[in-house]
Amino acid sequence: MTKVNANIWKTLLRLLVFASLGQAQYFNATPPTLPPSIAVQQAANKSTGNPGFCPGGTKFFPQPIDHATFNGDYNAPNATFLQQYNLNDTFYKPGGPIFFLQGTENSVFTCPEYSIGLKWAQKFNGLMVGIEHRYFGMSCPYGLNYSENANWDSSLLAPLTLENALRDAVSLLAWIKTVAYPTAKDSKVIMYSGSYGGTLATLFQVHYPDYIYASIAESSPIRGLISDPNDPLAFGIGDWNMVFNDYSAEAATTIQQGMMELTNMGTKVRAEIRTKHKEGIRRLFKFAKIGLQQLQGYYHLGDSTVRKILLYDVPERARPTRTGRPRESLNEQESQILYSDEVTFQVGGKKCKQRCIRNKKERCHPDCIQFQMHRGGTIPVHFFGAVGYGYKSPLINIHGTGKSGAFTQTDYLAQVLKPYIQDFLAAFAAVLGPGKTPQFMEDGNSAHGHKTTSNICATWRTSMGITLFPHPAVSPDMNPIEKCWRRIKQALHRRLRQPTTEVQMVVAVLEEWDKIPQEWINGLIEQQDFWSSDLLTAILKTYASIVQGNYASTKYPFQQTLNATLAANISLSAISSAISISNTVNKAPCLDWNPSYSTSGTEGRAFTWLRCTQIPYPNPFSTAETIWGPILPDYTQAHLMDPYCQAAFNMSSIDGGAALQRKLGLDQYTLENTERLLMTEHLLDPIAAYGPLSWNPGSSRQRSRIMYIGQSAHAETLQPPARTDSEALVMARIYISNSIAEWLS
Incomplete structure (x- = not known):
């Protein structure tokens, strides 16, 4: 065998290995079992109350709690649950496409009529379908109430898996095509969703092409499935949030000054430097080549202190003789x-x-x-x-x-x-x-x-x-x-x-x-835990959410924040204005920066479970070069999500990274070779840092491709069109509509 032929065979073998890793059947693709008509009727007779106020109304559909172990008995106790869904045939004509909106981690049902799906259904004579994600809103198994999700027993969360979530939609689709709308038996199904739902839409196209003809995946953080604190992608959101620099250098400088003031206060409150900051200093010095003077300035430490930290090459967690030093006294400023x-x-x-x-x-x-x-x-x-x-x-x-x-x-x-x-x-x-x-x-x-x-x-x-x-x-x-x-x-x-x-x-x-007693008050002041990295992380999340949710429906909080920052007379007032704007948009009473790793917030315990067991999306961090300053992971933890997973479920996080992406079929090779998958990334959206890398899709719209959209926020092309939409957003929606037309032709 010649050297050239040997190289060809090696290349083919490598591609086959990557293909087998990327396209492995991680999810069960066997045809679903349709529920008996009596079970469907009984479920439909129970009122949902239509909490999302969908014009087409909502109903319940019986679903197995665990598709893999379900024996087909819909009357067995704790074997099935009622899942909320929506059907709207206002524009449907027999044989028309089905536009399927996959629900995400929302507490209230998301109606397809309030998305871009309404325009698509009207243009292509399609059937609109929406499904609520299991364990959210009114679609909770075991009689659980979502308003009490913070107290759910973790043993009841075992059926909350990606596979079960995907199989829910497949089961509903099979019933719609077979029973509810027989004229849609051969209709092409176009799945669409955004953010975590965009990841689900991608998984549908990879693993269930027999049921889903095409998928539109908005703002999918598929490369954000990471767990290693040393992964550079951990700083993705913080680095991407530099869009504030792009839009206003003056506003960015004001924000940077405010963050430095908060960092200054926070580092002075503690009598001992946190372990994660010590390891952060070492890594910034060794790998990021940050100089001694910069480290001293960012962490507000003296030259001798920084040099002493840099003397230790062994991580803190690897020192068996290390002991914590108790707080001896208040620092001067705090007192x-x-x-x-x-x-x-x-x-x-x-x-x-x-x-x-x-x-x-x-x-x-x-x-x-x-x-x-x-x-x-x-x-x-x-x-x-x-x-x-x-x-x-x-x-x-x-x-x-x-x-x-x-x-x-x-x-x-x-x-x-x-x-x-x-x-x-x-x-x-x-x-x-x-x-x-x-x-x-x-x-x-x-x-x-x-x-x-x-x-x-x-x-x-x-x-x-x-x-x-x-x-x-x-x-x-x-x-x-x-x-x-x-x-x-x-x-x-x-x-x-x-x-x-x-x-x-x-x-x-x-x-x-x-x-x-005065002693009790002194104790309160000694125990003050504010001005810490938890607060800084919460503020970084605040700015990320402001950019992500920059929609017409929320009155463009990004522009509001820029204006308020430029009008502020002091830097901390600018940060306070950003917090107030974010709280108004999110209808939150105050900034939640509780360091107790609460799981009762907007995402809830269910989504925390998913992040610990299925999709290890990390919290945002930032490097010293950004306007946020160094907001670093805890390098003493094996996984980025471990503090949350240990506190919430007494367990470690799932391993993320390239191996998990290949296991799920979200690796680069698999995505490039999946047909009719359109992925969009928005250049104002910090989540774009976790989006897939670009590739050459060729000339056919049947090939998978990535579309980058400027002047648009998180999954904004799924929002209903508005008069104030940017030109880039208007053109992107036209492009997507043309892609749908070519898929259906």
């Missing part, structure tokens, strides 16, 4: 903060009554009745206080003159600032001793006058030379005095006789304030 706040207690009011509340369009449905206790006519009783390390101020009873007794800037200036604050600061300075200047902390209450520098409160503080310690917006957990208020309220609830008048409430609150 000089005087934390202040107001609190309001309600007294009096009418007798409690039950109010019956129904959702819109559901006034006559008994399943949608909710009850709440209503209490009206109460009188607000306001107080102001301040605490510091070794100091507790007198508690001041204050009175609001605003609407419904609200506290105003005039009230704050007249009743708090002028008569008391200088005395409080002087008393606290006496506790601190000579050479130390107290810093005064206020929250973002509008009565404090932080939004401008020309209001009466800000002007007075400036004239008196009062130094303010920055406090990010809507972050009450960063102020230890909040725990004092909670202690007083708990003490009042334990009283046998509750205060019924304003005078009684004032006396009771003052008594409980006096009972709070």
Whole structure:
């Protein structure tokens, strides 16, 4: 055999190996078992309440809890569950295509009519179908209630797998084509979805081509299935969020200054440097070639400290003799903060009554009745206080003159600032001793006058030379005095006789304030865990979500944030504005940066389970070169998701990386050789950092391809068209529509 022929055979063998790895039948492709008509009818007779307000309504469909072990008995206990789906045939003509919207990790059903699928169905005479993802919304097995998902037993989550999620859609499709719409028996099915749903749409096209003719996968983070803390892709979202630099260098500089201020405060709070920061310093120095002076600046450490850290080549977790050093004392800055706040207690009011509340369009449905206790006519009783390390101020009873007794800037200036604050600061300075200047902390209450520098409160503080310690917006957990208020309220609830008048409430609150020991307050301040990497990570997530959700329906929060940042007079105000904008879009009361790895947020426990067992999407991190500064993974962990998986389920995360991609059929070779797969990536979207790498698709639209779309956000081409859409977005939708036309021709 010649050398040339040998090389050819080696190349062919290599391709065969990659093909076998990439196209392995990881999922069961056997035909699904159709449920009996009686089971389908019984499921359809149960009302969903149509929580998504779909024009075509929604129904339930019986599904096996575990497709692999199901024996066909739909009457067996804990063998099936009801899954919410949607069918709309408004534009359907026999033989027309089926546009199938795969649901994702949403708590409320996503209607196909509220997506671009409506336009496609209208143009191509198609049938619209949507399915809710199992374990989300109303499609929960074992009688689970999604509103209680934070308390779900992990043993009940075992059937939550990618294979079962895919088989759910295949089973529904088989029933639609066979029973519900026999005229659609030969109809071509076009699957579409975005984000995690885009990953599912890709998997459908790879593993179920007999059922899914074509797939449109939006913003699919398929390369984000990583678990190794040393994987460079861990910094993907943080690096991609540099779009702020692209749109406004001035805004990016302001954000960078704010993040550096927060980092500065955070590193000063801790008496000991976190292990992950030590290893981060070593890796940035060794692999990223970051100089000593840069490391000192970013981490706010001295030259000798950084050099000492760099002396140890062995990772922290590999040192058997390493012991943690307990916190010996407060640092200087932390001990000089005087934390202040107001609190309001309600007294009096009418007798409690039950109010019956129904959702819109559901006034006559008994399943949608909710009850709440209503209490009206109460009188607000306001107080102001301040605490510091070794100091507790007198508690001041204050009175609001605003609407419904609200506290105003005039009230704050007249009743708090002028008569008391200088005395409080002087008393606290006496506790601190000579050479130390107290810093005064206020929250973002509008009565404090932080939004401008020309209001009466800000002007007075400036004239008196009062130094303010920055406090990010809507972050009450960063102020230890909040725990004092909670202690007083708990003490009042334990009283046998509750205060019924304003005078009684004032006396009771003052008594409980006096009972709070100074040692307990000192302990709160010593244990302060804010200004940490958890807060910085949450802020990075906030900015990522602002760019991701930059839609017409959310009033373009990216543009709002840029404008607010440019208008801010100080950098931390810019970050506070971004948090407020994000909270408004996400309908969140405050910034959730709880370091306890809670699984009760918008994603919920179900999606955390998927991230631990099926799709190990990491949290965002960033390198020192970005405007966010170094937000580093915990290099002491074997997997990026291990802190969450251990806390939530007492288990380690699944291994990610190239091996998992090949196992799932999401590797580059498989994607290039899959037909009729259109993947879109949006250049404003940080998730694009996890998208697939590009390849040459050739001239045929039947080949799989990737389309990059500028001036568009996360999966934005799936959104309904809007008058304010960018030109790039309009052209992208035309291209996708033309691809569908060619697939169907």
